[in-house]
Amino acid sequence: MFAKTLMAAVAALMMSQAAMAQDKLIDSVSVDYGSGPKQRMVRLSAANDWEKQWFQSNGTHLSGYWEGSVGYWRQNQYRNVPGLEKGLWDVGFTPVFRFQNDNKKGIYYEAGIGVHLLSSLYKNDSRELSTAFQFGDHIGIGYVMQNNWEVALKLQHFSNASIKRPNGGANFLELKAAYHF
Incomplete structure (x- = not known):
């Protein structure tokens, strides 16, 4: 069921974003699959390139993009009970800096810090986030192919920056x- 829902959402996102790509509101769409201790995540994103080139040297530069995302997290040890599952939704907006050719x-190499709103509080595997508002930061390395497809590996951390405790974080x-239009 989860896989079918994911496939349908990816197809709908790619078709709708391809239509908007002509206006350059959306430059790329992506899907992320993440895993952490006793948790899984899938995220659909759309991005808009900044079209800037800072610190240009030797065929490389620093640039970036805006990313809007919707994700689904499955906690596999909710309230620290083995086998007890609970899902939550995540809506995020992240500015991302990218060092690229x-x-x-x-x-390429990238790093971003954005804001996220969770549909419910996170309580998984003895970790707890006491607010629905979270900061999401990531670092990543990836490769953009000649056919405009991209693959990447990222490490992402979610935390409320100790606005309220407990703030155990989620990684x-x-x-x-991703595909670039």
Whole structure:
């Protein structure tokens, strides 16, 4: 059921974003699959490139993009009870800095810090986030192929920056696949 829902959502996102790509409101769409201690996550994103080139040197530069996302997290040890599952939704907005080649192909490195709103409080595997508002930061390495497909590996951390305790944090190792229009 989860896989069918994911496939339908990816197809709908890609078709709708492809239609908007002509206006350059959306430059790319992506899907991330993440895993962490006793948790899984899938995220659909749309991005808009900043079209900037800072610190240009030797065919490389610093640039970035805006990313809007919707994700679903499955907690597999909710309230620290083995086998007790609970899902929650995550809506996020993240500015991301990317160090890349001038032609935007090949290897890149990126980092971003954004804001996220969770549909319910996170309480999984003895970790708890006491607010629905979270900061999500990530670092990643990826590769953009000549056919505009991209693959990446990211480490992501969610925390409320100790606005309210407890603030145990949630961490994911993510695999990203994206297409650039």
